[in-house]
Amino acid sequence: MPIFPWDTLADARVVAEAHPDGIVDLSIGTPVDPVAPLIREALADASAAPGYPTTAGTAELRRSIVAALGRRHGVTGVTEAAVLPVIGTKELIAWLPTLLGLGAKDLVVVPELAYPTYEVGARLAGTQVARADSLTQLGPQSPALVYLNSPSNPTGRVLGVDHLRKVVGWARERGVLVVSDECYLGLGWDVQPLSVLHPAVCGEDHTGLLAVHSLSKTSSLAGYRAGFAAGDPSVIAELLAVRRHAGMMVPTPVQAAMVAALGDDAHQQEQRDRYARRRNALLPAIRSAGFAVDHSEAGLYLWATRGESCRDSVAWLAERGILVAPGEVYGAGGARHVRIALTATDERIAAAVARLRASGHEQPEAGLPRCSTQS
Numbered sequence: 001m002p003i004f005p006w007d008t009l010a011d012a013r014v015v016a017e018a019h020p021d022g023i024v025d026l027s028i029g030t031p032v033d034p035v036a037p038l039i040r041e042a043l044a045d046a047s048a049a050p051g052y053p054t055t056a057g058t059a060e061l062r063r064s065i066v067a068a069l070g071r072r073h074g075v076t077g078v079t080e081a082a083v084l085p086v087i088g089t090k091e092l093i094a095w096l097p098t099l100l101g102l103g104a105k106d107l108v109v110v111p112e113l114a115y116p117t118y119e120v121g122a123r124l125a126g127t128q129v130a131r132a133d134s135l136t137q138l139g140p141q142s143p144a145l146v147y148l149n150s151p152s153n154p155t156g157r158v159l160g161v162d163h164l165r166k167v168v169g170w171a172r173e174r175g176v177l178v179v180s181d182e183c184y185l186g187l188g189w190d191v192q193p194l195s196v197l198h199p200a201v202c203g204e205d206h207t208g209l210l211a212v213h214s215l216s217k218t219s220s221l222a223g224y225r226a227g228f229a230a231g232d233p234s235v236i237a238e239l240l241a242v243r244r245h246a247g248m249m250v251p252t253p254v255q256a257a258m259v260a261a262l263g264d265d266a267h268q269q270e271q272r273d274r275y276a277r278r279r280n281a282l283l284p285a286i287r288s289a290g291f292a293v294d295h296s297e298a299g300l301y302l303w304a305t306r307g308e309s310c311r312d313s314v315a316w317l318a319e320r321g322i323l324v325a326p327g328e329v330y331g332a333g334g335a336r337h338v339r340i341a342l343t344a345t346d347e348r349i350a351a352a353v354a355r356l357r358a359s360g361h362e363q364p365e366a367g368l369p370r371c372s373t374q375s
Contacts (some may be wrong), residue, residue, distance in 0.1 A: 001123065005116055012318040018100065019321025025350040027323045029300055029341035031220040033274060036267035039219065039260045040262045046256035053252040053346040055244045057085040057228075064237075064262040065228050069105040072265065073185060073212075075197045075230075077204030082233040084240055085250040085258065086224035089183055089214040093117045096179065097125035097145065099242045100235075104128070106144035115153045115181065131331060142174040151184040151193050151298035154330045154339040158193045158298050164201045172208055183214040185271060190297035197231060204311065206231045206286050217300055218268050219261040226250070226258050233298075275300060278342045278349045285356040286340065294337070302340040303327070313338045319357045 009027060016023040056062070062080040069075040087091040094117050097108055107128045110118040114131070121127045132138055148167065150159035150198040171178045180196035180345040195203055197211050216222035229236065243249075250258075261267070283302060286293060286352075291313075306313055310326040317324050317338070327334025343354070 001120065002116065005325070008326070008329070009314070009323065012314050013316070013323055015318040016321050016323040019353055020298055020359070021321060024322045024342040024344060024348045025357075026344055026352065027339075029217075029325075029343045031222050031343055032345050033220050033271060035220050035224075036261070036264070036270075038264055038267070039221070039257045041225075043253045043257040044258035046253040049252035051117055051252075052232065053249045053255060055249045056240055057083070057250065058255055058259075060251075060259050061085060061262075064259045065230065066359070068105065068262040069195070069197070069213075069230060072268075073195050073198065075195050076199055077206065078197065079233065082206065083228055083230040084236050084243075085246060085255060086227045087250055088222075089181070089212050089227035090117055090229065091225070091248070092212060092229060093181065094121045094124065095248075096239075097121050099239055099246075100145070100177070102127050102144050107141060108303060109138065109143045109146040111147065111149055111152065111331075113152065113155055113327075113333050114147070115149060116329060118147050118149075118181075120225060123359060135167065143176050145179060145244045146171060147175045148178060148180040148196060150180070151187065152295070153181075153184065153299060154301055154325070154327065154337075155294065156184075156296035156299040156301055158188065158191045160164040161194055161200050162194055162199075164194065168196065168202050168209065171177060175208070175212065177232075179210045180213060181212045182300040183212065183217065186218045186268065187275060188298040189276065193298055193306050208232055208235075210235055213261075215261050217272055221257070221261060222273060224254050224257055226254055226261070228258075274346075275342050278344070280348065281349055281353050282340070282342065285353040288360040289356040290360065300342050302342070303337055304340055305337045307336060310335055310338050312348050320359055322352050322355060 006028060063081050065083040066078050066080055070076055102125045104126050107130060108122040109130050109132055112131045112133045119129050142147050182195055185193050185195060195211055196209050197206055210229055212229050214227040286302055286304050294303050296302045310328050314324055314326050325335035325339040327339060
């Protein structure tokens with residue numbers, strides 16, 4: 001296994017924590033805002049649950065997932081048999097190739113800049129791994145599984161409908177499973193992301209498609225480990241069969257909390273507004289400190305560069321009490337970028353903004369790439 005990414009930030013964290021006004025942690029991207037009362041109440045009300053939970057999810061949860069996909073993301077044609085709750089989407093991604101029975105002869109394709117767990121899951125299953133953002137990079141190969149991630153972690157890039165259609169058509173010609181990580185789908189800023197299950201992408205034919213969704217960010221439920229997969233009914237059935245044997249069950253109270261979260265759009269909009277407010281404050285401050293921001297049109301991160309080693313940027317920001325993620329942990333193409341999360345309280349974001357603006361005069365203004373995002 002590769003080194004756990006966040007362990008490589010230990011020294012920078014010590015420096016950032018020594019700041020007189022305390023650390024502003026914009027590295028991991030863990031939610032910090034309160035869980036909505038109606039979700040907490042649903043969890044508590046379901047806490048008297050002595051029996052084993054259902055691996056497939058309660059009927060109420062499955063109905064809630066189908067309804068939320070349609071109402072929030074315009075996804076149609078999903079049945080209750082084509083959804084499956086999971087113990088947080090990181091768990092699913094880490095074990096997906098194994099659950100599908102992939103092995104040494106199989107190829108898993110991940111984006112060139114990618115959430116590290118895609119590759120970790122492939123390694124756990126012993127498969128081959130390729131990094132590619134375009135189909136032409138794969139040549140005549142027929143992978144077993146291709147990951148998409150839109151909006152992207154770490155870059156915030158959104159894949160357009162034409163690109164998604166092309167990938168779906170290519171994969172179906174070759175019998176390749178497309179797994180679309182859509183954990184940030186509800187956080188489009190400059191553009192509106194589409195699910196791979198959206199009718200504009202695939203009609204209502206979900207054959208060979210799996211969408212992965214999380215409640216961690218939009219409902220602040222990272223601590224609940226609440227996510228789900230939806231798509232091809234045959235793939236969902238296969239995953240369900242294996243997960244039943246493996247005991248991969250979402251606890252009953254968490255399933256009840258998910259029903260409450262999926263059924264209420266008001267708390268999700270309130271959380272989205274918080275992130276928008278923080279993004280609007282942090283984005284110009286990052287630029288004022290001499291960074292260019294690439295992509296970042298959606299999601300919870302700003303993908304920033306000063307044209308130097310990402311570790312140098314991490315160190316410079318740590319000296320100002322701001323901890324960020326080095327881009328190299330997402331792939332070689334991130335070696336000159338850092339990922340800056342929007343997941344901090346309003347007070348901590350304001351502290352970061354003040355420090356960045358105070359440091360702006362120290363930064364060179366020439367030779368920086370232009371930002372590709374608009375705000």
